[in-house]
Amino acid sequence: MKRLVPMWIAIIAGFVMLLSTFFPITESLGETVGEIFNVVAAIAFVLGAGSLAKVNLAKISRRDQGWGYAAITLICFAITLVVGLGKIGVPQSTQFPLLGWSGEKDAEGSIFGWIYEFALVPITSTMFALLAFYVASAAFRAFRAKNLEAILLLSTAFIVLLGRTFAGVVLTGWLPDWASGLRLENFSVYIMQVFNTAGNRAIIIGIALGVTATSLRILLGVDRSWMGSGD
Amino acid sequence: MKPSKTWVIVVAVIVVLVGIRMTIGQGMARAYVERVDQSVEVKANDIHGASTEKWTEWHPVAPKKFEAAQKADPSQTKFAFSWANTIGLWLAAFFTLAIFSFLYRDNPGYRLAEAVIIGVSAAYWGVIGFWDTLVPKLFGALTPNLIHDQVLPSLPAPTTGQVVAMYFALALGLMLLMRLAPKGGWISLWPIAFIIGVTAGLKIVSHVESDLVAQSIATFKPLVQPIVSPESAQSGWMLWPTIWASLANILLVIGVLCCLTYFFFSVEHKGVAGRAARVGIMYLMITFGAAFGFTVMGRVALLAARIEFLFDDWLWLIDPAGKRIVEVASAIGSMLC
Numbered sequence: 263m264k265r266l267v268p269m270w271i272a273i274i275a276g277f278v279m280l281l282s283t284f285f286p287i288t289e290s291l292g293e294t295v296g297e298i299f300n301v302v303a304a305i306a307f308v309l310g311a312g313s314l315a316k317v318n319l320a321k322i323s324r325r326d327q328g329w330g331y332a333a334i335t336l337i338c339f340a341i342t343l344v345v346g347l348g349k350i351g352v353p354q355s356t357q358f359p360l361l362g363w364s365g366e367k368d369a370e371g372s373i374f375g376w377i378y379e380f381a382l383v384p385i386t387s388t389m390f391a392l393l394a395f396y397v398a399s400a401a402f403r404a405f406r407a408k409n410l411e412a413i414l415l416l417s418t419a420f421i422v423l424l425g426r427t428f429a430g431v432v433l434t435g436w437l438p439d440w441a442s443g444l445r446l447e448n449f450s451v452y453i454m455q456v457f458n459t460a461g462n463r464a465i466i467i468g469i470a471l472g473v474t475a476t477s478l479r480i481l482l483g484v485d486r487s488w489m490g491s492g493d
Numbered sequence: 494m495k496p497s498k499t500w501v502i503v504v505a506v507i508v509v510l511v512g513i514r515m516t517i518g519q520g521m522a523r524a525y526v527e528r529v530d531q532s533v534e535v536k537a538n539d540i541h542g543a544s545t546e547k548w549t550e551w552h553p554v555a556p557k558k559f560e561a562a563q564k565a566d567p568s569q570t571k572f573a574f575s576w577a578n579t580i581g582l583w584l585a586a587f588f589t590l591a592i593f594s595f596l597y598r599d600n601p602g603y604r605l606a607e608a609v610i611i612g613v614s615a616a617y618w619g620v621i622g623f624w625d626t627l628v629p630k631l632f633g634a635l636t637p638n639l640i641h642d643q644v645l646p647s648l649p650a651p652t653t654g655q656v657v658a659m660y661f662a663l664a665l666g667l668m669l670l671m672r673l674a675p676k677g678g679w680i681s682l683w684p685i686a687f688i689i690g691v692t693a694g695l696k697i698v699s700h701v702e703s704d705l706v707a708q709s710i711a712t713f714k715p716l717v718q719p720i721v722s723p724e725s726a727q728s729g730w731m732l733w734p735t736i737w738a739s740l741a742n743i744l745l746v747i748g749v750l751c752c753l754t755y756f757f758f759s760v761e762h763k764g765v766a767g768r769a770a771r772v773g774i775m776y777l778m779i780t781f782g783a784a785f786g787f788t789v790m791g792r793v794a795l796l797a798a799r800i801e802f803l804f805d806d807w808l809w810l811i812d813p814a815g816k817r818i819v820e821v822a823s824a825i826g827s828m829l830c
Contacts, residue, residue, distance in 0.1 A: 264679050264682070265682075267683065267686075268682045268683055268685070268686035269686065271683055271686040271687050271690060272686040272687070272689050272690030272693070273690060274690065275686075275687050275690030275691045275694065276689075276690035276691065276693045276694035277694065278694065279690075279691050279693075279694025279695050279698070280694045280697060280698065283698045294654065294655070294658045295691060296691070296695075297630055297655075297658060297659075297662070298658055298659075298661060298662040298665065298687075299687070299688065299691045299692075300626050300630065301626060301627065301630050301631050301659065301662035301663075301666065302662055302665045302666050302669065302684050302687060302688060303622075303626075303688065304622035304623065304626035304627050304631075305627070305662075305663075305665075305666030305667075305669060305670070306666075306669060306688075307618060307619040307622045307623075308619070308666075308670060309669055309670055309672060309673065310615060310619070311615060311616070311619055312670070312673045313673065314611075314612075314615050316673065328604070331604050331605065331607070331608035332608070334605060334608040334609060334612070335608045335609070335611045335612040336612060337612065338608070338609050338611075338612030338613050338616070339611075339612035339613070339615055339616045340612075340616075341616075342612065342613045342616035342617055342620070343616040343619060343620065346616060346617070346619075346620030346623075346624075347620055347623060353531075353548065353550050354531070354546065354548055356531060356533055358646050359531075359533045359535060359546035359548075360535055360541065360546065361642070361643055361644065361646065362643065363643045363644045364643075364644055364645070364646070367620065367621075367624050370550065370551075370552055370553070371550060371551060374620065376577060376578075376581055377613060377617075378617065379581065379585075380581030380582070380584050380585045381584065381585070381588065381609060381610070381613050382610070382613055382614060382617055383585075384585040384586075384588045384589050384799075384802070385588045385589075385592060385606055385609065385610040385613075386610065386614070387795055387798065387799060388588065388589045388592040388593060388799050389592055389610075390792060390795050391792060391795040391796035391798070391799045392592060392593065392595065392596065393792045394789065394792035394793050394795070394796045395596055397785075397788060397789055397792060398789065401785070401789075410775070411774060411775070411778045412778075414775055414778040414779050414782060415778045415779070415781055415782040415785070416782065417782070418778070418779045418781075418782025418783050418786065419782040419783070419785045419786040419789070420786070421786075422782070422783050422786030422787060422790075423786045423789060423790060426786075426790055440733055443733075443737050452737075452741065453779065453783055454783055455741065456741045456744050456745050456748070457744065457748060457776055457779040457780065457783070458779065458780050458783040458784070459745060459748075460744070460745050460747075460748025460749045460752060460776050460780075461748065461752055461776045461777045461779060461780025461781075462780055463708050463711070463712060463748075463749050463752075464748070464749050464752030464753050464755075464756060464773070464776075464777075465752070465777075465780070466704045466708050467704065467705055467708050467709065467749075467753065468753070468756045469700070469704065470700040470701060470704035470705040470708075471705065473696050473697070473700045474696075474697050474700055474701055474705070476693075477692075477693035477694070477696050477697045478693075478697065480689060480690070480693045481690070481693050481694065481697075488685070488689050489682060489686075
């Protein structure tokens with residue numbers, strides 16, 4: 263019972279979505295199921311919040327190493343949640359000025375927007391920027407032109423990198439018009455449009471086949487690994 | 494030298510340099526806002542009479558505008574110094590430097606920024622989900638009057654079907670929360686089953702439609718692609734553009750077929766299949782190289798944006814957008830002369 267009911271829920275929900283694409287009569291049913299899905303997914307954030315609180319509170323209560331950071335996480339979480347849900351500092355909406363809650367949650371002047379602009383964006387973008395160093399460092403250590411495949415990978419990376427900078431334009435600007443396709447800025451575009459497209463297309467087709475097969479296995483009840491092995 | 498000592502020295506050097514910078518020219522890292530008075534005529538309805546609602550908003554503005562306004566009229570109130578945005582600028586700069594400090598090694602500054610981002614981003618997406626999904630869909634259907642009167646007056650009244658569907662969604666959502674309970678966690682498998690089923694149903698359609706079919710159709714290209722001169726259609730094909738375009742199509746078709754052959758494991762990669770798979774590997778290596786180059790470019794662009802933030806918005810050492818009147822170079826020049 264504990265595994266049979268979930269399996270049938272998955273099968274019915276999946277087939278409703280599938281059939282709503284092919285039969286117009288079930289289109290509205292598919293839309294309704296889609297809306298239920300969105301709401302359940304939004305409620306899942308509450309689960310995430312609960313889990314975050316549970317883990318960090320346990321860390322604080324046990325006085326684990328770094329429990330102070332867990333406290334900071336919880337404080338930041340609580341502040342962002344309160345100012346976001348309460349729309350604190352949000353100016354009135356010009357469309358409905360009499361309604362206290364009609365303003366945009368991240369409007370200019372709101373604390374939620376302030377947190378987004380001065381905490382979330384700088385930290386996330388700097389973390390991604392940090393990857394520039396690590397990618398370069400990993401490439402320096404791992405990339406060795408020891409066979410044809412590695413040479414192809416390395417040279418393509420160099421051509422793409424150079425082709426999108428001024429150096430690439432300067433280096434091959436002397437090539438005559440009839441060979442303009444070999445100028446780095448054009449050649450990198452050619453690589454992206456032909457070789458990269460071909461490789462990516464095969465990967466995408468492979469992924470599509472894999473996802474379709476896996477989804478079908480779930481919808482037919484063959485794959486039940488998503489239920490886990492517990493009770 | 495102990496790591497803690499190193500960090501003390503690094504922080505001290507940064508503080509001293511920032512302190513020096515603050516005394517040069519116009520200083521640094523200040524934000525200004527412009528006063529915008531809003532006025533909206535509200536029409537009379539069943540609840541309230543006609544009225545004019547007035548309030549003030551403060552929008553960010555370039556320091557140059559504030560300086561110009563102050564110069565023209567020192568008692569002006571249209572532009573003002575913004576404490577909130579200035580503190581925000583300093584905080585953003587601190588977070589940026591704290592994250593960059595990880596390049597040397599793990600440290601309390603980095604861990605602090607990490608702890609902040611975990612808390613803030615979890616709450617951020619929770620708030621987005623609440624206002625963008627739960628309020629209009631769930632609460633809009635279950636408590637339509639409250640949502641209509643307080644949040645979204647333009648929200649249409651829900652149908653009976655929508656109300657029933659949202660009760661069902663609420664029930665599934667509450668079952669999902671049972672995962673946090675010490676007992677009865679198995680009940681959360683029902684909403685998870687719903688999510689898995691809907692995702693599987695959606696993914697089959699979307700992947701077959703936009704990936705499998707669309708990508709296959711895009712591969713069926715003419716192997717000879719004539720390029721006609723734009724000046725005169727009568728003059729025939731242009732030789733080199735035609736060769737390049739045709740070669741591109743031929744290489745693309747061969748590449749897709751060879752890469753697919755490489756991914757086809759039901760046939761042993763020997764003979765023709767082996768040679769095709771080998772060509773496929775070459776194409777894939779080029780693809781990975783291009784992806785690597787592209788990723789590096791993207792990350793370097795982000796890095797440049799962060800450095801620009803530090804040097805432009807925070808330190809006021811550069812001014813590519815012309816946001817300030819006196820540039821630091823001329824300020825240093827005037828100090829030296």
